[in-house]
Amino acid sequence: MIRRALTTLLLCCLLPVLPANASGKLETVDNLQQLFKQDDHRVLLLLVSQPGCHYCELIKEEILQPMRVSGHYDATTIIRVINIYAGQSLKDFAGIQVDATAFAKRYDAWATPTLLFLDRNGNQIAEKMVGINTPEFYGYYVDKSLSAAQAAINH
Template sequence: MKYLMIFLGLLIGFPLALATENETDHEKLISVVEASNLYADGQSARIEGKAILLLISQEHCSFCVQIKQEVIGPMIRSGAYNKRLIIRELLLDTGSDVIDFKGVRRGNHDFSYDYKVTLTPTLLFLDAAGNELAAKMVGIQTPDMFYYYVDQSIQEALGSLDRQAKR
């Protein structure tokens, strides 16, 4: 009976241990707020003087996961970009809709075509109206330097935003 209880404990506990391990790995992946209403995000960006970083990704894209783990996650955790940047993610493989910058509900794929996005991950650097402030980044070039390049694009976008505000 004692061995049966141990066996049952292992049988039940092992899957729970695996689930806990997987949850721990998943927790390392910072959740990026899904883009659902870019019109509202645009209004917030306009009022707060922020740019919008839009990650266009897919759930089963290993490079998208890598960007979230190695670039977007650390950016969010650091808090260094909170005052000037709204970060959103648009998933192409969920069949979801998004309210675009004009307030129109559209499919995520349809929306992404406006920006000529055909590969994931793609990073867009946008103003409150959805205009590109810096060149989009497609894929991950030079992984060791990618965070630096993203930060440079963010700084370029913020500079463009500041020049717009002065007009």
């Protein structure tokens, strides 16, 4: 866990010098049902965002993007974004097309930024993270939540 946090911190410093294709944009999810492969035991780390949310952009750029680029989370975590209050729709875990805002409200995630930790069936497996109080420790708290979520999957 400490190794991941240090790697994430290092990537925050190196991200500006990585090739453009390595940094890429975080993916917005449009089909949760097809996100997982059969027997996939990864955690879905889902950022509930909205247009104009400064803190959402901060989390994307300083936390989630470095995590994705590092490769250290590939075997355990799928990182995606949904945009609420923006007219986005997606297929939920049952394959039903729903508005992203309505989907987020299922998890009481009406404020942004909110991080949800979900399993392949859409069950919340770690406590959601709402807002950002301490940016300097945020990566640590994300790692801690991911560890709890992975333990819940493996239990």
